[in-house]
Amino acid sequence: MEVNPVIEVKGLNFSYNGAEKVLDNVSFELHKGEILGVLGPNGAGKTTLLKTLLGILKGTGMVRILGRNVASVSPKSLAKIIGYVPQEHHIVFPYKVIDYVIMGRAPHHGMFSVPSRKDYDKAYRVLDDLGLGSLADKTITEISGGQFQLVLIARTLVQEAKILLMDEPVSHLDISNAVKTMNLIRKLVEEKRILGAIVTLHDPLMASLYCDKILLLNKGRVEIYGSPREALIPDKLSQVYGVNFNIIRYNNKYILVPII
Amino acid sequence: MENIYKILIVFSLPAAIILSLFIGPYPIPPGKVLQILFNALVCNPQLGSAASRIVLYYRLPRVLAAALIGIALSISGASLQCMMRNPLVSPYVLGITSGAALGAAVALAFLPLFIPVELVAMITAIVAYLIVVAIAWGWGRGSIISLVLSGIVVNALFSAGLSLAEYFAPNPDKVAAIVFWLMGDVGQAGQWPDIIRMALIIIPCSIVLVMARWRLNILSLGDDEARSLGANPVFERLFFASVAALITASAVSYAGIIGWVGLLVPHIVRLMVGSDSRQVIIYSFFLGGTYLVLADDLSRAMTSQVIPIGILTTIMGAPILIILLRRAGKVWR
Numbered sequence: 001m002e003v004n005p006v007i008e009v010k011g012l013n014f015s016y017n018g019a020e021k022v023l024d025n026v027s028f029e030l031h032k033g034e035i036l037g038v039l040g041p042n043g044a045g046k047t048t049l050l051k052t053l054l055g056i057l058k059g060t061g062m063v064r065i066l067g068r069n070v071a072s073v074s075p076k077s078l079a080k081i082i083g084y085v086p087q088e089h090h091i092v093f094p095y096k097v098i099d100y101v102i103m104g105r106a107p108h109h110g111m112f113s114v115p116s117r118k119d120y121d122k123a124y125r126v127l128d129d130l131g132l133g134s135l136a137d138k139t140i141t142e143i144s145g146g147q148f149q150l151v152l153i154a155r156t157l158v159q160e161a162k163i164l165l166m167d168e169p170v171s172h173l174d175i176s177n178a179v180k181t182m183n184l185i186r187k188l189v190e191e192k193r194i195l196g197a198i199v200t201l202h203d204p205l206m207a208s209l210y211c212d213k214i215l216l217l218n219k220g221r222v223e224i225y226g227s228p229r230e231a232l233i234p235d236k237l238s239q240v241y242g243v244n245f246n247i248i249r250y251n252n253k254y255i256l257v258p259i260i
Numbered sequence: 261m262e263n264i265y266k267i268l269i270v271f272s273l274p275a276a277i278i279l280s281l282f283i284g285p286y287p288i289p290p291g292k293v294l295q296i297l298f299n300a301l302v303c304n305p306q307l308g309s310a311a312s313r314i315v316l317y318y319r320l321p322r323v324l325a326a327a328l329i330g331i332a333l334s335i336s337g338a339s340l341q342c343m344m345r346n347p348l349v350s351p352y353v354l355g356i357t358s359g360a361a362l363g364a365a366v367a368l369a370f371l372p373l374f375i376p377v378e379l380v381a382m383i384t385a386i387v388a389y390l391i392v393v394a395i396a397w398g399w400g401r402g403s404i405i406s407l408v409l410s411g412i413v414v415n416a417l418f419s420a421g422l423s424l425a426e427y428f429a430p431n432p433d434k435v436a437a438i439v440f441w442l443m444g445d446v447g448q449a450g451q452w453p454d455i456i457r458m459a460l461i462i463i464p465c466s467i468v469l470v471m472a473r474w475r476l477n478i479l480s481l482g483d484d485e486a487r488s489l490g491a492n493p494v495f496e497r498l499f500f501a502s503v504a505a506l507i508t509a510s511a512v513s514y515a516g517i518i519g520w521v522g523l524l525v526p527h528i529v530r531l532m533v534g535s536d537s538r539q540v541i542i543y544s545f546f547l548g549g550t551y552l553v554l555a556d557d558l559s560r561a562m563t564s565q566v567i568p569i570g571i572l573t574t575i576m577g578a579p580i581l582i583i584l585l586r587r588a589g590k591v592w593r
Contacts, residue, residue: 056487079490086485092345093480093535106478107490112471114538139535159489 005029006163006195007053007065014045014052014059014220022048023059024220030163030196030213035189037211038200041241044217046200047087050165053198054084065163079107083156087167087200089148094139097132097151098123104158119158126157130184146177153184157193164188164197171202182210204245208232208256216240228254265532269543272550273327280323280557285564286314322450325458325514326556326569327549329446330521332462332511334548335541336504337522338529339469342476342537343497344404347530351508351522353411354501358418359388360512364441365425369434377441378454381513388414389505393498402494403483407501441516444570446556449514461510465503469541472500476537518552518570520577525551527584 007030014023022045030036038046051057055070055078063070065081073081083104098120105119115123127133130150135143140151149169156164164185170178188194201207207214207228214231216224218240224231232254234245244259281297282290288311296315299305306312336351344353351357363384367377392410400406422438429435441448449458469476478486479493479500486493508522525548526540533539552569555576559569 051484054484054488056484074490075487075492076490079488082488084485084488086482086488090345090482092347093342093530093537095477095535099477099534099536103478103481103489106475109474111475111496114474 004067005031005064006034007198008062009053009064010062012049012052012059012061012063014048014057022220023052026061026217026220026222028213028215028222028225030198032195033189033192034196034212035185035210036196036198036213036215037207038198038215038217039204039207040200040217040223043219045220046217047167048220049217050084050167050198050200053165054078054082076107079159079161081161082163082165083159083161083194085149085152085156085164085166085169087169087171089152091140094141096137096139097143098127098136100140101127101151101155101158104155104160107159123154123158126154130154130157144177146173146180149173149177149181150184153181153188157188162195164194164199166197166199168200168202170206178206182206186210204232204237204241204256208254232256262533266539266543269529269532269546269550273546273553276550276553276557277323277327280326280553281315281319283557283561284314284319286310288315317452318450321452321455322446322556322560323553325449325455326446326552328455328458328462329449329511329515329518330525330548330550330552330555331466331545332458332507332548333518333522334525334544334551335466335469336507338526338537338540338544339472339476339500339504340522341526342480342540343500344408345480345482346404346408347527348523349408350520351504352415352517352519353408354505354508355388355392355411355414355418356385356505356508357512357517358415358422360385360509361442361517362388362418362421362425364513364516365422365429365438368437368441369425369429378448378513382509384418385509385513386505388418389502389509393502397498402498404497407497440568442570443568444516444518444573445566446515446518446552446559446569447566448516454514458510458514462507465507465510466545468503469500469507470545473538473541476500476541480537516568516570519574520581521548521552521555521573524577524581524584527581531584 010027012023012026013021015021038049040046048057052059053063102115102119102123105115127136132150132154135147140148170181173181185197189197214228215222223240224233224236232247234247238244246257246259248255248257281293292311293315296312300316305316333351340351341347341349360381363381364377367375367380392414395410396402396406426435426438449455478489478491479497483493526544529540529543529547533543555573556569559567559572
């Protein structure tokens with residue numbers, strides 16, 4: 001059987017006003033069991049890329065998700081495939097964790113229905129599974145940033161999403177929570193609970209530790225795309241970030257360390 | 261604790277309605293009132309007695325009108341707060357009030373008497389809302405901020421129109437009529453045909469919002485997240501906002517401008533039963549009815565003259581909201 005990519009992007013362009021290209025001829029693939037790290041300085045187009053994959057923004061070029069053109073998939077069907085963990089999260093109403101997580105069932109419901117007992121069972125199972133069971137009745141303003149990040153991931157699991165798109169999931173977390181979050185994503189992929197994940201990251205070190213493929217964006221263009229070994233080229237990275245890097249081999253991984 | 265509050269809120273509405281029937285300048289013993297109600301319910305209203313007529317044609321419709329208007333303003337306020345992701349939004353944000361006010365003023369000052377004021381007010385309220393939506397849709401693609409901003413603009417425009425109508429009103433009596441209408445009065449809707457017409461809009465529209473109560477949670481996450489959960493936020497928000505607008509227009513065109521209910525009641529409900537829209541919508545329905553029935557009791561019973569309820573709800577609402585905001589500071593950081 002031919003192995004189809006989970007997500008296939010070819011020649012993707014996007015601009016907000018028709019003038020400056022925010023995404024410029026972006027191509028890459030996400031394969032089964034992979035975590036793709038999208039790196040790049042601020043304004044490189046990382047968030048825009050995720051939003052085009054989600055169909056929130058419409059670019060030109062090809063975006064195929066599980067072999068289907070994303071433009072031809074309804075938001076509801078797409079939501080059963082892709083789970084999105086946004087970066088900025090402005091909490092207006094202090095919902096309880098369980099009420100928040102249960103919203104992942106929305107793609108499986110219509111406009112006028114409410115979640116059932118079964119939906120709740122599923123949500124509690126996922127929370128227990130991620131070790132968040134004790135938080136279920138707390139409000140999301142009462143829990144820590146690291147816990148909230150896990151709650152967001154729990155929501156995508158309740159959603160039964162097969163692919164995770166995460167926007168800077170660890171940028172505002174301390175190292176212990178960042179590692180916990182990334183370990184969880186790794187585990188989900190390894191246990192085949194999700195087909196793959198695309199994670200935008202600020203920190204090249206995190207990308208080198210956790211990602212199977214790295215996509216380095218700069219001003220909307222793909223600077224580098226490949227496995228950490230292929231992609232982590234110190235010269236290229238220095239050009240993009242304006243800082244020099246060293247590559248260290250550690251535990252069979254290629255780790256990127258800035259030279260200070 | 262939440263469950264106790266829920267039970268209290270639900271039972272507060274029938275309790276308030278029945279207790280309010282005992283209140284009025286003409287003394288009727290509570291037992292007699294209940295007997296009259298019972299007779300009417302078993303289709304044997306004895307309309308011969310003055311007491312029966314007072315209870316069935318004066319007190320009951322007025323109390324029911326108050327309950328309906330309270331329900332209308334609270335449920336539309338609660339749903340708009342969710343879908344606009346803003347706890348400070350009231351049903352009046354969409355230009356509906358000033359639209360209704362202008363229509364009522366024009367009808368009271370210039371139009372012949374046989375044209376019903378509430379009909380003109382309803383039409384202008386809906387026109388104002390459609391202008392708000394047209395601006396928000398045309399220039400802001402239906403985003404939240406574009407809806408709120410165009411609501412502010414249209415409110416300002418129609419308020420200027422209201423001032424013009426007052427300025428050019430043919431005589432001082434007409435100005436007085438406009439001013440009195442603006443203060444809000446449940447009694448204006450206190451006839452059975454008015455109540456039935458109001459209920460025909462408010463009840464079905466409220467049922468739509470109650471049915472969509474969980475969807476409002478999804479919309480309150482913001483457009484990107486709602487979309488990633490399979491919703492079509494712009495279309496859905498416009499649909500639910502139109503339902504809320506229709507409810508508000510119906511209440512306001514009959515009873516004038518009754519402030520604070522739509523802002524305040526959902527806040528009280530959130531503090532009592534939590535923020536989940538499923539709870540907020542349902543319990544705002546009940547508590548809104550109770551709140552306005554009690555406010556109307558005060559407006560009837562405090563002095564020998566009826567005090568306009570719009571003034572009372574504002575006087576009652578301001579201190580409650582200050583206390584709530586102080587407490588809510590902890591919740592909303």
